[in-house]
Amino acid sequence: MVGKKIILAVTGSIAAYKAAHLVRLLVKNGAEVQVLMTPSATEFITPLTLSTLSKKPVFTQVIAEHEWNSHVELGLWADALVVAPATANSLAKLANGICDNIVSAVYLSARCPVFLAPAMDLDMWKHPSTQGNVQRLKSYGNHFLPVGYGELASGLVGEGRMAEPEEIATFLAAFFQKKQAFLGKKVLITAGPTYEAIDPVRFIGNRSSGKMGVAIAEQFAERGAEVTLVLGPSKLNPQHPNVTTVKVESAQQMYEASVKHFEKMDIAVLSAAVADYRPANVAEQKIKKKGEGMTIELEKTPDIAASLGKMKRKGQFIVGFALETNNELKNASEKLMKKNFDFIVLNSLQDAGAGFNFDTNKITILHRDNKRKDFELKTKAEVAVDIVDEVLAVL
Numbered sequence: 001m002v003g004k005k006i007i008l009a010v011t012g013s014i015a016a017y018k019a020a021h022l023v024r025l026l027v028k029n030g031a032e033v034q035v036l037m038t039p040s041a042t043e044f045i046t047p048l049t050l051s052t053l054s055k056k057p058v059f060t061q062v063i064a065e066h067e068w069n070s071h072v073e074l075g076l077w078a079d080a081l082v083v084a085p086a087t088a089n090s091l092a093k094l095a096n097g098i099c100d101n102i103v104s105a106v107y108l109s110a111r112c113p114v115f116l117a118p119a120m121d122l123d124m125w126k127h128p129s130t131q132g133n134v135q136r137l138k139s140y141g142n143h144f145l146p147v148g149y150g151e152l153a154s155g156l157v158g159e160g161r162m163a164e165p166e167e168i169a170t171f172l173a174a175f176f177q178k179k180q181a182f183l184g185k186k187v188l189i190t191a192g193p194t195y196e197a198i199d200p201v202r203f204i205g206n207r208s209s210g211k212m213g214v215a216i217a218e219q220f221a222e223r224g225a226e227v228t229l230v231l232g233p234s235k236l237n238p239q240h241p242n243v244t245t246v247k248v249e250s251a252q253q254m255y256e257a258s259v260k261h262f263e264k265m266d267i268a269v270l271s272a273a274v275a276d277y278r279p280a281n282v283a284e285q286k287i288k289k290k291g292e293g294m295t296i297e298l299e300k301t302p303d304i305a306a307s308l309g310k311m312k313r314k315g316q317f318i319v320g321f322a323l324e325t326n327n328e329l330k331n332a333s334e335k336l337m338k339k340n341f342d343f344i345v346l347n348s349l350q351d352a353g354a355g356f357n358f359d360t361n362k363i364t365i366l367h368r369d370n371k372r373k374d375f376e377l378k379t380k381a382e383v384a385v386d387i388v389d390e391v392l393a394v395l
């Protein structure tokens, strides 16, 4: 955590007393800590305690008597915003964009990852209003520290205790470490379908959405990699600053873009659903209707994966995909060896909720030594985490 800029936002719960220990731990780990407090947090612990420990003035208001604390500057300054403790009231405000104190104002201005450590009584925590706010905040990409179980300030026993400062500090350290796992690595991803022209208006295509490959690109980018995404026709348009998208249409264009970039790459993940055949001749004009039937002669497209597998030098790593409907393991294992992949991700169309156009997927990873890992049905974003974790584990 050395050199990381962390905003610790303290809101009005009795667990605010633990903020002192958290500041101490973060500072000890090398972080620069700026403390913000809501007015009610100052009823539980004094700003003086937290400013002494953080070695910085604590901000309690957007506009104070003699100062103006720019929530925009603070939001842009931070590498992480940690709200601990996060009360039911503050979660409700953050979930709904209410902006009436320095914590909620900085939250809306922050571009960095946000971590929320709820603290409240068990019934407040269980209440559908609170749980609805938690779900909403999660859907915005915020990270939650799990609440603990035990005796609460009310004397009741249940869920609602704030995570311990040590747990919060460890969670943050692991997060930063994960974010740097692929720093300096270059990753090529192929994704989406290809369209093979028949004439100027018609093509042969497939139902791939590109969702799985884009999720993998974003996951590598999140962890510091510099990603080149060669994307076939898809509605998706990833915006991560570490992802450069090269848009292509046909298998030939995807092949050329992939071969051009591969040499500089450390890792390639070939998730595109590339057409295996294309019309041998593309008509220059729209083909006219005539007769009862028609035949289009097809020729083979280049196999991008096999070509990159041949080009692969020591130190480069290739992940392939196999979408199978029968003899899944045998077919995938043959492709893994034939195309010189380091591991292959098998999707079976026999699994409900897996495959093209779903937001979920169920995969099996097969390694060259026949080691095999089966995963549950998950969202494609979660599957992307599993695939990237597996690359990290092998490397």
Ligand code: C5P
Residues within 6 Å of the ligand: 190, 251, 270, 271, 272, 273, 274, 275, 276, 301, 302, 303, 304, 305, 306, 319, 320, 321, 322, 323, 335
């Ligand atoms: O042989 P099959 O198409 O089933 O192999 C699937 C794997 O090969 C996937 O990783 C896919 O992206 C890749 N592939 C390719 N170029 C092709 C055909 C498949 O890169 N022309």
